Amino acid sequence: MALGRAHSVAVTGVDGVLVEIEADIGQGLPSVHLVGLPDTALQESRDRVRSAVANSGEKWPDGRVILALSPATLPKLGSVYDLALAVAVLDASGAVPSERSATTVLLGELALDGRVRRVRGILPAVIAARRAGWSAVVVPEAALAEAGLVDGIAVLGASSLRAVVAWLRGEAALAEPDGPPPDIVHHGGDLCDVVGQDEARWALEVAAAGGHHLLLTGPPGIGKTMLAQRLPGLLPPLTEPEALEVTAIHSMAGMLSGEHPLITVPPFVAPHHSTSVTAMIGGGSGTARPGAVSRAHRGVLFLDECAEIGTKVLEAMRTPLEEGEVRIARRDGVARYPARFQLVLAANPCPCAPARDVDCVCAPLVRRRYLGKLSGPLMDRIDIRVQMHGQVGAAFSTDLAESSKVVRDRVAVARRAASERWYEYQWVTNAEVPGHILRQQFRLPRESLAPVEDALRSGRMSARGADRAIRVAWTICDLRGGELPTVQDVLAALNFRQRGVR
Structure with missing residues (x-):
């Protein structure tokens, strides 16, 4: 009886768990048994691994092979x-020495001819291996740039099982990452392309500075989509930990490019209005994949024609908006994906959506039902609401509007002020601050809070809405360089909440 070992990683959400693979070769009829709660794809690996070993010039054991994956x-x-699995069998049969395999994590799918194919989730798997204290990891050569983003662990790329066997025997070397890839800057248009709409531009700046959610309503062709597409250009680049976190999510979604996998700019995700709950929140059969809310983590989620989106889809977003995380329950566990994004909603005022509101032919009940999908609890989580109106002659104006760079510089100054204020709590933007901190430790003067208290007493605002209005007031204060929000800042924040559909 011979026993061999190898190690891999099981990824659930963006979390990874080290898996020990044991191969036992015993007496009996030639067969392969796989234990340890494998799914269908893993059960079929018995045939893939056996063919890959044979086609790589190695001998498959003649006895009974038991492959156990633990934790069971x-x-x-x-x-x-x-x-x-293949390396564990070769180790058990004595075909390869165990010195290197005992300190290395192995990741990759095998083709029948022995080629090592790329799989989803390489980046979070490498991060999990580093966190567990492993010194080296072997990944498919096609995923070498992705795995090379992780520091503190030796990353090697293999094109085939034959190359891995030669490396284990000390006969050849495996490929190594070329170094950090150059930053790729994605241009989504400049804010100077938007002519007029000063109020909407100011709302976009406030949203960018504080990380607030935004609703834009108005007739079609007025510039709602143009403004939303330019919001990522106002946000600061992702920090190194944020970039790695966002890239890991996109790795699980299988959406990374081979040459430049690192995502350094805030992502912009705009799903179609016919999207399902699973596509928006995440899930699917087998491995729970990240949805649009997670792919937009640290970036912008834009929902155009939000009044056409299903009610269940919209209501499913309430928890991610509040908690910044998605937890997808399955029979055997819960997959966790971060989902701290900025939501931008765009909607027409009614189904007919004329250029001028006076030309609307919709009945009052129809107009009310059209935007009625945006429920009160959902709208309570939207910090800024803007009703956009057409401006005669604005499209042909020769006046130059402020560029994204000018606005981005102001946003950076405001975000720096907020980050310094909340440094002790490790919050970056005003939108992340819990309400009880605003009410107790950073309470505003009574005269500044008077408009909020009046709105609460009259029932025009919920307690959650009051907290969000105070957050927006802090952002307006940061943009003007103030130390403490004044009553004018609070009134401006309340004005943002009282516009739009509700």
């Missing part, structure tokens, strides 16, 4: 374990 109670999904 953890469900194992996907084909990421193929390479580790």
